[in-house]
Amino acid sequence: MPSGPHPTPRRGSRVVSAVAVAAVVAAPLLASALSRGSPDALLAVPVEPLAVALLLLAVAARGVRMLVAGLFGLTVMLALAVAALDLAFTATIDRRFDPVQDAGAVAAAVGVVADATGPAMAGLAVGGAALALVAGAAGLAAAALRVGRAADVAAPTGRAVVTALTGVWIAAALTGAQLVPGVPFAAGPAASVLTQASARAVQSVHDDAAFERALGSDPLAAADDSRLLAGLEGKDVVFAFVESYGEVALRPAPFTDRIAATLRAGEDQLARDGYTARSALLESPTFGGVSWLAHATLQSGVWVDSQGKYDRLTSGDRRTLTSLFSAAGWRTVAVVPSNTEPWPLASTFYGYDAVLDARNSGYRGPGFGYARMPDQFTWQVFHDHAASTGATPVMAEIDLVSSHTPWTPTPRLVPWHRLGDGTVFEGHGDGQPSPMEVWGDPDRVRDRYAESLAYSLGAAFSYLREHSQRDLVLVLVGDHQPARIVSGSGADRDVPVTVIAQDPAVFEQISSWGWQPGLHPSADAPRWRMDEFRDRFVAAFSG
Known part of the structure; x- marks a missing residue:
């Protein structure tokens, strides 16, 4: 861990750090809100930012810290992509996205967009989505690193804040606390989106076996x-x-x-x-x-x-x-x-x-x-x-x-x-x-x-x-x-x-x-x- 005195951060630096904190907290919650189709999911404390902050505080090697931050950014953006597909599938065909069954349906949807708006607009939409995914992952990784550095600079106060929030999250999880009925206060929103998508994929495998018997x-x-x-x-x-x-x-x-x-x-x-x-x-x-x-x-x-x-x-x-x-x-x-x-x-x-x-x-x-x-x-x-x-x-x-x-x-x-x-x-x-x-x-x-x-x-x-x-x-x-x-x-x-x-x-x-x-x-x-x-x-x- 870095040691010794830390310089007092300037006001502009504090603003950037606050924006970084907001980004790493809001992104996982947004994934859950999109997947559920309800803003109620925003009224929770996500575990993913706490987990990445603890990991960044626990390691000093620059390469390892970048890897941790990169995995965080990629995971959250993947959850956001799946959540956006959940929202789109629910709004159009009334069910959530199935990673096993629906790759072809996504391609077909692009075709429908091309028919309605023209191939150029459809290509622009696909390219824009891919660019947003990459840029978002990179931006969240940079934000996570910024949060880690801010916690280092504020040590030991930074470590105490992260530890206290983690304790609050654990207590809320154990008691099942809710600010809104049906929405746990202690949440794992990005992990939940990806876990549910994986469960649907597993269920698809079982459904496929029954389908084969029918055939x-x-x-x-x-x-x-x-x-x-x-x-x-x-x-x-x-x-x-x-x-x-x-x-x-x-x-x-x-x-x-x-x-x-x-x-x-x-x-x-x-x-x-x-x-x-x-x-x-x-x-x-x-x-x-x-x-x-x-x-x-x-x-x-x-x-x-x-x-x-x-x-x-x-x-x-x-x-x-x-x-x-x-x-x-x-x-x-x-x-x-x-x-x-x-x-x-x-x-x-x-x-x-x-x-x-x-x-x-x-x-x-x-x-x-x-x-x-x-x-x-x-x-x-x-x-x-x-x-x-x-x-x-x-x-x-x-x-x-x-x-x-x-x-x-x-x-x-x-x-x-x-x-x-x-x-x-x-x-x-x-x-x-x-x-x-x-x-x-x-x-x-x-x-x-x-x-x-x-x-x-x-x-x-x-x-x-x-x-x-x-x-x-x-x-x-x-x-x-x-x-x-x-x-x-x-x-x-x-x-x-x-x-x-x-x-x-x-x-x-x-x-x-x-x-x-x-x-x-x-x-x-x-x-x-x-x-x-x-x-x-x-x-x-x-x-």
Whole structure:
């Protein structure tokens, strides 16, 4: 330990030392506050600064002191990064970050940001985050060293203060003292964030084992292809996922009036055109985003609630709705308007015969946020493809993404004969607020969500009116609830699902389901988990 008299610190030096103390104390508490999503976590005494101060007081070697300070800075910044991811995941998909499962989801989120704001802004955001992580770790290490030097200069008073605070922390920990209910006064905030993340990682390993068992027991693996889906023979069957169409859209609220009006008008129109609709609710494996997990769950009949499980599922050969329809004689197609690159899983896992996306749909109009083409044009792309197959029935999954976050700008419906190559949509976004303008006000976010969803649903009903088809069976289903800023804190994971068709025989085969008439399932409608849908659907229509 340094010995001998110490010079009296100047006033400026004392200010710098006070700032350093504030930094090393506040940073771990901030990690806890971010992870919990509550400022209450700031009302505690963190153990990490006390531990680093004791270590720095106990060693004299400069290299060792720098190592201790560096580890402190790195650990706290890592905890802050995990806590920020916890906050982001909770706000968007309603669960905390899982280090084992969610690396791919983080990369996908960057892609969504790039779609909404452009690759340059997304790259700037990623680079800025990495720079902040490095600079923060270095800054906290320097602050910790400054605190250690200040304690040396103030010795023995410095040692006495650190020792006294440590004693207070231990006493508070032993007695369970709390300034705020549920928040221990003696806390280990950074350590707690990292420990909880590690626990989630361990739990993921156990969940993965159960998932592997589910993958290995497919009840349709040996199904008789000659009897598959015979009750739908000769019919085009469409599974249309409506982005962010959650149960919250069905419940009374000021911002849902527009959606309710669209559903009422849709019901009236379908009835006039000879259609019947039956609706229920499905529990989605995801919330607020990561739509492909819901698609995979509905298609495969297993619960896919993370990117890691999705990767394992799609690397195997479990039968999907698509591959089952293909085995039964349907031509299968995926209509994914926001895909801009090849999608190998379309053929290697799902079993599609064709993929129609942004590269080959002939769209030349403007994009609308995440949506590279309006849903109305997407329906026309599907219709043109189905017409080109002749007498062979088509099974399709269509992704309707005009209601994808950030929910602005929104296109307008145009006369179907004017669609052309989509240039008719030029100017539809003019005068509408940008995502940056909208997301500063939760009320505006909810209003824009409702407008985009009403457009997406309205485009589907308009398609059915324009192209009335007795031999069409449409399953209109939400993929997940919208983010918490729209759904609110009490929302569950349920989404609407509706079967629409003109042929009464379709509904005779699903009468045992007990689904409700119309497009608007009530709160007491039947509720299934989304992974139950595949087997029930195949059983109902396979005799």
